[in-house]
Amino acid sequence: MTTEHRFTDLEDTAARLTAAGYLPDRPTTTVTFLGDRLGKPVLVEGPAGVGKTELAKAIATSRGAQLVRLQCYEGLDEAKALYEWNYKKQLLRIQADQDRAWEDTKDDIFGAEYLLTRPLLQAITQDIETVLLIDEVDKVDFEFEALLLEILSDFQVTIPEMGTVSAVRMPYVVLTSNNTRELSEALKRRCLYLHMDYPDLDREKAIVRSRVPEVPEQLADQLVRIVRSLRNLELRKSPSISETLDWARTLVELGYANVDEGVAQTTLSVLLKHQSDIEKALAHLQAPPDPSRN
Amino acid sequence: MSTVADGELTGLQQRVLDLVHALRRANVPVAVSDALDAMRASTLIDLLEREQLREALASTMVKSPSHRGAFDLLFDIYFPNRSTQPVAGEAADPDAEPGEAFDGDTHHQEARDIDQFLAELVMRVMQGDEAAMRRLAIEAVENFGAVRGRDGRVNFFAYRVFRNFNLGGLLRRLMTESGMDGDDPQNALTRRLMRDEFEQRLRRFREDIEAEIRRRQVEQQGADEVAKRLARPLPEDLDFFRVSAEEQETMRRQIRPLARKLATRVAVKRRRSRDGRLDVRKTIRHSLSTGGVPADPAFKARKHHRPELVLICDVSGSVAAFARFTLMLTHALQGQFSKVRSFAFIDTVDEVTRLFSGGDFTDAIKRLHTDAKVVWLDGHSDYGHSFEAFHARYAEAITPKTTLLILGDGRNNYRASNAWVLKDLKRRARRLYWLNPEPMQHWGTGDSIADEYARHTDGMIECRNLRQLAEFVERVV
Numbered sequence: 001m002t003t004e005h006r007f008t009d010l011e012d013t014a015a016r017l018t019a020a021g022y023l024p025d026r027p028t029t030t031v032t033f034l035g036d037r038l039g040k041p042v043l044v045e046g047p048a049g050v051g052k053t054e055l056a057k058a059i060a061t062s063r064g065a066q067l068v069r070l071q072c073y074e075g076l077d078e079a080k081a082l083y084e085w086n087y088k089k090q091l092l093r094i095q096a097d098q099d100r101a102w103e104d105t106k107d108d109i110f111g112a113e114y115l116l117t118r119p120l121l122q123a124i125t126q127d128i129e130t131v132l133l134i135d136e137v138d139k140v141d142f143e144f145e146a147l148l149l150e151i152l153s154d155f156q157v158t159i160p161e162m163g164t165v166s167a168v169r170m171p172y173v174v175l176t177s178n179n180t181r182e183l184s185e186a187l188k189r190r191c192l193y194l195h196m197d198y199p200d201l202d203r204e205k206a207i208v209r210s211r212v213p214e215v216p217e218q219l220a221d222q223l224v225r226i227v228r229s230l231r232n233l234e235l236r237k238s239p240s241i242s243e244t245l246d247w248a249r250t251l252v253e254l255g256y257a258n259v260d261e262g263v264a265q266t267t268l269s270v271l272l273k274h275q276s277d278i279e280k281a282l283a284h285l286q287a288p289p290d291p292s293r294n
Numbered sequence: 295m296s297t298v299a300d301g302e303l304t305g306l307q308q309r310v311l312d313l314v315h316a317l318r319r320a321n322v323p324v325a326v327s328d329a330l331d332a333m334r335a336s337t338l339i340d341l342l343e344r345e346q347l348r349e350a351l352a353s354t355m356v357k358s359p360s361h362r363g364a365f366d367l368l369f370d371i372y373f374p375n376r377s378t379q380p381v382a383g384e385a386a387d388p389d390a391e392p393g394e395a396f397d398g399d400t401h402h403q404e405a406r407d408i409d410q411f412l413a414e415l416v417m418r419v420m421q422g423d424e425a426a427m428r429r430l431a432i433e434a435v436e437n438f439g440a441v442r443g444r445d446g447r448v449n450f451f452a453y454r455v456f457r458n459f460n461l462g463g464l465l466r467r468l469m470t471e472s473g474m475d476g477d478d479p480q481n482a483l484t485r486r487l488m489r490d491e492f493e494q495r496l497r498r499f500r501e502d503i504e505a506e507i508r509r510r511q512v513e514q515q516g517a518d519e520v521a522k523r524l525a526r527p528l529p530e531d532l533d534f535f536r537v538s539a540e541e542q543e544t545m546r547r548q549i550r551p552l553a554r555k556l557a558t559r560v561a562v563k564r565r566r567s568r569d570g571r572l573d574v575r576k577t578i579r580h581s582l583s584t585g586g587v588p589a590d591p592a593f594k595a596r597k598h599h600r601p602e603l604v605l606i607c608d609v610s611g612s613v614a615a616f617a618r619f620t621l622m623l624t625h626a627l628q629g630q631f632s633k634v635r636s637f638a639f640i641d642t643v644d645e646v647t648r649l650f651s652g653g654d655f656t657d658a659i660k661r662l663h664t665d666a667k668v669v670w671l672d673g674h675s676d677y678g679h680s681f682e683a684f685h686a687r688y689a690e691a692i693t694p695k696t697t698l699l700i701l702g703d704g705r706n707n708y709r710a711s712n713a714w715v716l717k718d719l720k721r722r723a724r725r726l727y728w729l730n731p732e733p734m735q736h737w738g739t740g741d742s743i744a745d746e747y748a749r750h751t752d753g754m755i756e757c758r759n760l761r762q763l764a765e766f767v768e769r770v771v
Contacts, residue, residue: 030349
């Protein structure tokens with residue numbers, strides 16, 4: 001690994017992530033930096049829409065690396081994640097030279113030409129700086145998790161017909177999880193763990209201001225406060241950062257300079273996706289504070 | 295380079311190791327490799343930045359959000375914040391100053407102090423001046439939190455501090471002083487936001503006070519001692535019988551994620567248990583792409599029947615917390631069952647399904663005692679009468695598809711058991727389980743007739759914390 005890609009210290013990490021359009025908080029910066037220095041994968045866990053995937057993209061940008069992304073889903077297997085023999089092409093080949101000896105053909109059809117590389121193999125075989133993003137790793141089956149273990153600890157893949165392929169260059173690995181199930185202890189042990197939650201007031205405000213620069217300071221402050229207040233409620237779907245941004249854009253588009261109950265009533269549907277949540281939110285925002293609570 | 299292998303541990307490494315041991319004692323699993331990573335991480339960052347060290351250690355040792363609370367607590371104990379330490383003189387002689395606070399003759403002085411103190415506190419909270427608030431938290435502990443023990447040593451306690459002023463009162467005062475005390479609907483929104491902000495700042499203030507008290511205790515008694523005493527069970531291990539309001543809140547927030555995890559796990563199990571019969575149509579369709587060679591056989595999935603669930607819960611004071619969590623969990627898992635019906639009782643029984651079907655559990659729990667008729671005579675648990683009433687009114691609800699769960703400790707206040715109802719219900723239902731939040735060795739002692747009822751069930755299961763509850767629910771699904 002050449003030195004110019006690596007993060008030199010925490011300030012450097014924070015500055016480069018910020019330059020890549022991602023505003024990190026202290027835990028994020030620390031873990032990102034340690035992931036580089038300890039050479040360990042970073043497992044980012046947290047609710048949907050707090051910027052887990054964005055972090056991986058920002059790391060790639062800040063290191064001038066290519067991003068290889070593996071989107072996980074139920075039933076994802078080696079063939080889709082690692083490599084697959086292009087057996088249709090192999091069949092064609094066998095049929096094309098039927099008169100040749102099998103020994104010759106066999107050596108032919110298990111060559112690189114017939115190998116379809118999938119994201120995991122691709123990430124370790126390329127000789128350029130790479131960030132491997134394994135997105136929503138909680139969705140995969142237990143068997144696949146075991147396969148990931150092998151790759152994440154040794155950075156090598158064994159293909160029976162070809163031999164072992166070792167990493168040309170260690171990729172920076174980021175795994176994200178929405179915590180729909182408990183990942184195995186073994187996988188967690190191989191990773192640095194970062195629990196990412198909704199950002200605090202100032203950071204979310206900064207995010208709104210950087211992503212939607214047209215929002216005046218005062219409006220940004222107010223809308224972030226409202227969103228934060230709503231996240232304290234027990235909603236079916238809490239507003240994520242991207243929904244905050246959507247709401248900010250909506251308010252700017254409609255030309256509102258501040259939010260009152262009327263504006264909230266008409267635009268909350270941008271922020272919340274369930275009718276019952278909207279009703280609850282309106283009641284919450286209008287209810288006279290009850291000092292006996294607490 | 296390798297500082298770990300040198301044999302002799304540095305002071306920092308010893309501290310990290312102490313923290314690892316304390317975490318393990320608190321049931322947070324920290325593997326040896328995690329501990330090694332933590333040590334390597336600690337060499338890479340600026341040790342003077344305490345928060346960086348905290349995050350670095352957390353990322354290597356804490357692998358689950360529910361363990362983070364325990365970690366932060368223990369981190370504060372083993373790596374106390376030096377910057378909040380008062381001036382050296384005060385720290386060196388803890389008996390000198392705080393002793394005066396309760397010497398009787400200085401009582402008048404103390405009263406005036408607290409008014410001045412509160413005035414400043416209110417001002418700082420309104421300004422949101424965090425540094426000043428932290429200073430005030432230290433002052434509050436110093437002046438109001440001291441208790442002299444029998445051995446003449448001075449100890450500091452949070453409850454002493456909050457006896458002098460309560461945070462609810464402070465919040466009201468803050469709202470009044472910022473002109474937000476009315477209930478003018480015009481600025482309801484502003485008021486709500488203001489209130490949220492103040493609540494947040496006061497919470498921070500309370501945490502500062504607690505941290506300061508811990509710091510002083512560590513100074514007096516050593517880190518290991520305090521860590522042992524403060525260690526609380528993890529949220530999933532909390533005993534239903536002994537949870538504070540705050541812990542209940544933590545547990546409540548775990549219900550939905552827990553339900554989601556259970557649902558995923560069950561779905562995976564179902565998908566795996568194919569019955570293995572070949573799906574000929576699909577296999578042939580697949581084989582077209584391999585020139586008619588069936589290289590990729592497809593199998594049929596088995597159809598699963600979803601159980602129907604009926605819960606009968608004792609919601610009287612002693613077991614209320616347990617009943618609540620079970621109700622919330624089962625209703626959060628509604629999708630996994632073909633039907634969920636729930637009934638609550640104290641000394642008579644009423645159906646409460648509709649309260650939970652809305653999905654707003656906090657509200658449902660609140661209405662459990664107001665909207666449902668669960669009290670008949672005196673509001674003391676009466677299993678016998680409740681079962682009889684259930685049998686008379688709802689026995690038809692139990693069909694051979696039903697899994698029936700009964701929740702309670704079986705403490706019947708020496709009333710008639712009416713165990714024949716259970717016998718009959720068991721005959722009607724597919725399964726009948728009883729979940730008992732009491733430790734097994736207490737069953738059948740005192741007024742508990744748990745063992746009599748147990749004879750008529752398919753199993754009476756000890757269920758004292760969320761972990762056991764989740765294990766059971768997974769089995770039933």
